[in-house]
């Protein structure tokens with residue numbers, strides 16, 4: 001075997017080992033993106049990209065809440081990108097499982113109240129005019145966990161208040177696909193490839209595998225892979241579970257200039273008085 005093919009064989013072997021390590025971590029391992037890679041979040045998902053959808057969520061919440069609406073609790077608020085727009089209208093309290101993502105959000109939204117906690121169990125001991133769970137709801141990968149998050153939202157929602165759930169997909173809108181993106185910061189840059197697929201259409205999850213390329217200020221390039229398991233539930237399953245949690249719920253489609261009409265579905269709820 002030539003030196004060249006020997007080297008190639010070793011490289012391929014290394015890549016296979018990396019993949020094996022990633023899958024051996026198990027489907028519910030902590031996503032690196034929200035923990036050790038959290039500082040890179042604003043380059044993967046810049047806050048400015050959220051302006052149009054945040055305006056749509058705000059309009060739905062204001063139109064659904066039966067009170068003059070001031071306070072808002074966001075569960076799974078991540079880097080606080082939606083909050084950076086919604087805070088112009090609401091007094092916002094933000095909660096996320098990851099201390100590292102909360103640190104990113106504190107920088108962007110220093111005027112907001114922040115908590116580290118789990119949306120399935122947290123009890124803040126007060127209610128809010130509005131509840132919001134954006135894409136973080138996708139990390140509820142079983143009916144039991146999804147119902148726990150709905151219960152948390154219900155308990156923290158004032159009677160007559162509004163709640164909005166925005167999963168990435170319902171079963172009816174899911175499609176396997178790839179995507180890519182990233183951006184340049186003042187000193188560092190990130191690019192990513194996202195590969196979304198459903199290994200077992202019979203269960204209630206799908207997976208997203210990511211490859212991140214991260215360029216440091218001195219030009220060093222790092223590569224990381226990440227594996228996310230997300231929940232997938234049918235539209236009627238969502239509506240039945242929200243009703244069982246005590247909400248009056250309806251589904252609606254997001255209107256957004258960059259999203260194909262009919263592909264992104266939300267659940268808007270009222271907690272009855």
Ligand SMILES: C[S@@+](CC[C@H](N)C(=O)[O-])C[C@H]1O[C@@H](n2cnc3c(N)ncnc32)[C@H](O)[C@@H]1O
Pocket residue numbers: 034050075076077078079080081082083095096097098101117118119120134135136137139
């Ligand atoms: C895609 S990010 C959210 C980004 C957010 N929409 C924004 O505007 O920046 C998903 C977040 O869900 C959080 N998360 C996942 N499971 C959670 C749980 N059980 N309780 C609270 N947060 C959770 C993760 O830590 C992560 O920060």
